Structures are given as C-alpha cells and as structure tokens.
Amino acid sequence: MKKKIVIGGYYGYGSLGDEAVLRVLISEIQQRYPEYDISVLSASPAQIKKKYKVGSIYRYNIISVIRQLAGADLYISGGGSLMQDSTSLRSLRYYAGIIHLAKAMGVKVYAFANGVGPLKSCQTAISALSKCDHISVRDTASLKLLEENDISGTLSTDPFVLCEPADKYTVRRFLCERGIYTDKYFTVSLRRCKGRRQINEDSLLHALLPLVIKGYKPIFVSMQDKCDLALCAAMADMTGGYVISPTDAGILMGLQRDADFAIGMRLHFLLAAVLVGTPILALSYDPKVNEVLKYVADINSLDAFDFDSQLLSGQLPLSSGYKVNISALKALADDDLNMIGTLLESESELVNA
Numbered sequence: 001m002k003k004k005i006v007i008g009g010y011y012g013y014g015s016l017g018d019e020a021v022l023r024v025l026i027s028e029i030q031q032r033y034p035e036y037d038i039s040v041l042s043a044s045p046a047q048i049k050k051k052y053k054v055g056s057i058y059r060y061n062i063i064s065v066i067r068q069l070a071g072a073d074l075y076i077s078g079g080g081s082l083m084q085d086s087t088s089l090r091s092l093r094y095y096a097g098i099i100h101l102a103k104a105m106g107v108k109v110y111a112f113a114n115g116v117g118p119l120k121s122c123q124t125a126i127s128a129l130s131k132c133d134h135i136s137v138r139d140t141a142s143l144k145l146l147e148e149n150d151i152s153g154t155l156s157t158d159p160f161v162l163c164e165p166a167d168k169y170t171v172r173r174f175l176c177e178r179g180i181y182t183d184k185y186f187t188v189s190l191r192r193c194k195g196r197r198q199i200n201e202d203s204l205l206h207a208l209l210p211l212v213i214k215g216y217k218p219i220f221v222s223m224q225d226k227c228d229l230a231l232c233a234a235m236a237d238m239t240g241g242y243v244i245s246p247t248d249a250g251i252l253m254g255l256q257r258d259a260d261f262a263i264g265m266r267l268h269f270l271l272a273a274v275l276v277g278t279p280i281l282a283l284s285y286d287p288k289v290n291e292v293l294k295y296v297a298d299i300n301s302l303d304a305f306d307f308d309s310q311l312l313s314g315q316l317p318l319s320s321g322y323k324v325n326i327s328a329l330k331a332l333a334d335d336d337l338n339m340i341g342t343l344l345e346s347e348s349e350l351v352n353a
Contacts, residue, residue: 002037003035003036003037003073003190004036004037004038004068004071004073005033005036005038005039005072005075005076006038006039006040006041006068006069006074006075006076006107006342007022007026007038007039007040007041007211008059008075008076008077008084008095009021009022009041009078009079009080009082009314011042011043011048011059012040012042012043012045012047012048013039013043013044013055013224013226014044014057014224014226015223015265016223016224016226016245016248016252016268016270017160017223017249017266017267017268017271018080018268019248020163020248020249020252020268021079021080021159021160022040022048022052022114023248023277024075024159024160024162024163025079025159026038026040026052028337029118029337031058032337033142033340033344036063036073036344037054037055038055038058039054039055039056039057039068039072040052040054040055040057041055041056041057041065041068041098042056042057042059042061043058043059045057045186046057046240055068055247056076056190057302059094060094060195061171062177063303065098065249066101066105067099067100069105069107069319070105071172073107073108073344074100074108074109074110074340074343074344075098075099075102075107075108075109075110076081076109076110076112077098077099077109077110077111077112077114077115077132078094078111078112078113078114078137079112079113079158079159080114080270081116081117081286081288082095082114082115082293082318083095083111083114083116083117083119083125083128083129083289084094084110084115084118084119084125085115085119085120085121085124085125086118086286087100088194089120089124091120092119092121092124092220093124095126095128096124096127099111099128099129099130099131099132100127100128100236102202102205102258103131103265107194108133108342108344108346109131109132109133110132110133110134110136110339110344111129111132111134111135112136112155112159112279112340113136113137113138113143113156113157113158113333113336114135114136114137114157115137115288115291115292116137116141116145116146117141117142117145117287118144118287119145122149126149126151127252129149130148130149130151131152133343133346134154134339134343135151135152135153135154135157136153136154136155136156136297136336137154137155138152138156138157138158138292138351139292139293139295140155140291140294140295141287141290143155147217148310153273156332156333156335156336157233157295157296157329157332157333158267158271158292158296158303158333159333159336159337160268160270160271160272160275161251161271161275161329161330162330162334163170163249163250163252163253163272163275164169164229165250165253165254165256165257165276166251166254168258170250170251170254170311171251171255171257171258172244173245174244174246174254174255175244175255178242178244179209179242180219180236180242180244182217183303184215184216184217184220184260185216185217185218185219185254185259186211186216186217186219186259186261186262186263186317187219187220187256187259187261187262187263187264187266187269187270187273188219188221188232188241188258188263188264189220189221189223189228189232189262189263189264189266189270189271190220190228190231190232190264190265191227191228191231191265191266191285192222192227192230192231192234193285194229197285197305199265199283199304199305200232200305200307201231201234201235201310201313202314203308203309204235204309204312205235205239205309206309206313207309207312207316208235208239208263209272209298209319210313210316211241212239212240212241213219213314214317215284216260216317217240217241218235218239218241218242219241219243219244219255219259220232220233220235220237220241220242220243220244221245221246221252221255221264221266221269221345222243222244222245223246223248223266223268223270224287225245226264228256228266229243242265242284243331247302249268249272249284252268252272253276254274254276254277256269256272256273256276257276257277257280259273259278259288259319260279261278261279261280261281261316261317262279262280262316263276263280263281263283263316264282264303265282265283265284265285265289266282267286267288267289267292267293270282270289271292271293271294271296274293274296274297274299274324275326276323278320279317279318279321280299280318281302281312281315281318282299282300282301282302283301283302283303283304283307284302284304285305289301290344296324297322297323297324298322298323299322317352320338332334
C-alpha cells in the first residue's frame with residue numbers, strides 16, 4: 001500500500017488565499033516526498049481533484065474521513081487560522097475534532113503554519129493542539145498563546161510567501177481580457193463580514209473619490225466571490241472602477257506588483273502586495289490581519305469598522321514605508337516543509353502528544 005498524507009483546512013470554499021496555500025503545500029509535498037499520496041478534506045472534492053490532481057473527500061463525511069485517516073502516515077492541519085472561534089464555534093470544534101480523531105487512530109498530526117485565536121472557547125483549541133506532534137504558527141501572538149498554555153510550537157510564517165508573481169505580459173493579458181487597459185491603478189479588497197459589523201462604505205467611498213479625480217483607477221479584487229464580489233462590484237460602480245476575481249496567486253501578486261498602492265481587508269491580498277514591495281493600507285476586520293502584518297513587515301492596520309474618510313484620505317496615496325526580509329520568510333516556510341519529512345521519518349511522536 002502506498003504511503004499517504006491527509007491535509008485538512010479551509011479548502012474548497014473558493015478563497016484565493018487558502019487555495020494558494022494548499023497549492024504550495026501540495027506542490028512541495030509532491031516534489032519532496034513523491035512516494036506519498038495526498039488526500040485533501042475539502043468542501044468541494046471534485047474541484048480539488050480536478051485542480052490539483054490529488055485525492056479529496058467531502059470534509060463532513062465522517063465515514064470517508066475515518067477511512068482516509070486509517071491509512072494515513074500524517075495528518076496536516078492547516079495552514080491558516082483554524083484554531084479560532086470568531087468565525088464560529090462549529091468550525092473550531094470541527095478542526096479540533098479531526099485532530100483528536102487522527103490521534104485516536106494513531107496518526108501523527110502536524111498543525112502547519114497555523115494562526116491561533118481569537119478564542120472564547122480556549123480549552124477546545126488547547127486540548128486539540130496539545131495532542132499535535134508538532135505545531136508551527138505564523139505570527140507572534142499565536143506563539144504567545146501557545147506558551148501561555150504550556151504548549152510547544154515554532155514561530156514560522158504563512159506559506160503564501162513561497163508564491164511567485166506572474167510576469168507582466170501574463171498580468172496585462174489577464175486585465176485586457178476583462179476590458180481593463182489602464183496603467184495607473186490601485187487595488188482594493190473588500191468583504192462582507194459575519195454579524196452586524198461591516199465596513200463603512202460611505203467613508204471608504206469619500207476617501208477613494210479624490211484618488212479617482214487625480215486619475216487613479218481602482219481595481220476591486222474579489223478574493224472569495226461569495227463574500228466579496230457583490231460589495232466589490234457595487235463600489236466599482238460608484239467609483240468608475242473595475243472588479244476582478246484573480247484566477248491564482250501568481251496573477252494576484254503580479255497585479256499588486258504593477259499597482260501604485262493597495263488598500264484592503266483580506267490578509268493574502270495584503271501579503272501579496274507586501275511581498276512585491278507595493279505600499280499598502282490595511283483595513284483589519286480580524287486580529288489575524290493585524291498580527292500577521294505586524295510580524296511580517298511591522299505594519300499597523302486601521303480598524304475596518306471604525307475609521308472616517310478624513311483619516312483614510314490623510315494616508316492616501318501611500319508611499320512604501322515598511323521593510324520585509326523575504327529571504328528570511330521563505331527560509332522559515334522551507335523549515336516548515338522540512339518538518340513534514342522529519343515527522344514522516346520519526347518512529348514516535350515528537351512533541352506534545
């Protein structure tokens with residue numbers, strides 16, 4: 001029987017950032033550990049199979065999950081902010097439950113490039129994380145939370161840093177195919193959030209219109225159409241801009257590289273700009289945006305729910321004022337991937353369980 005690695009995370013939901021992380025993880029495993037089959041727990045198994053040429057099962061089919069884990073050598077939980085309950089307690093219980101299930105079946109577990117928190121039900125997350133054979137986290141706040149609960153972990157980074165931008169011709173063709181021919185543009189990422197708190201559209205509009213008058217064209221980037229597209233399209237209509245849904249991380253990074261600056265809510269939209277040196281203004285809707293950007297490039301964010309147009313306008317257009325050591329970040333991501341091999345080769349559990 002061929003050896004197998006099972007991967008679980010927020011996959012198959014159409015989130016460009018999470019799908020980019022999955023692509024990196026699959027590609028690196030296939031290159032480094034070709035003797036292992038890969039199976040992904042996903043919300044859209046057929047899509048994952050077609051896109052990545054790996055096995056995939058529906059993440060909530062518990063019988064299928066048990067069958068996959070029964071023959072697995074390693075379960076990778078992540079990357080991303082899986083151990084949090086600001087999205088919902090149900091999602092936290094799901095990811096924690098799969099970790100417990102894997103350990104009960106004797107499978108090694110790697111919490112890979114995780115964000116931990118915010119947490120109301122802290123014990124649910126801590127109980128699961130304490131069972132993992134190894135944990136890497138993508139920001140210092142997550143590491144601190146682990147340490148406060150006497151759990152070992154390593155400080156790493158988001159594997160998105162291993163993505164590379166598409167070349168200028170490919171990006172230009174992508175834009176032209178969508179009727180976008182401007183060279184002077186900035187990018188914007190917006191999303192609808194769960195609950196009553198939403199971004200102040202009027203304040204954002206009043207901040208963006210002076211830029212449009214100066215000749216900048218806004219390109220609104222939908223990172224996950226079910227949450228972003230309607231809002232992005234509405235704002236594009238009001239500003240005379242464009243709305244796009246990038247097909248992959250390469251297009252996104254190339255788009256950011258050629259932009260004058262970027263304003264946004266989505267973490268991987270902002271990371272893409274940082275990695276190619278484009279100035280950003282971050283509008284944080286979730287602590288993960290603050291924590292990752294602060295760790296990666298010492299960038300402070302504005303509160304997406306509590307800013308006025310004058311505050312925002314006073315910082316636009318942006319100039320680059322941050323420094324990021326991309327080589328160091330890639331080295332950290334590489335260490336995370338090497339740990340997969342260490343866990344596969346080890347005869348016993350390494351860290352916590």
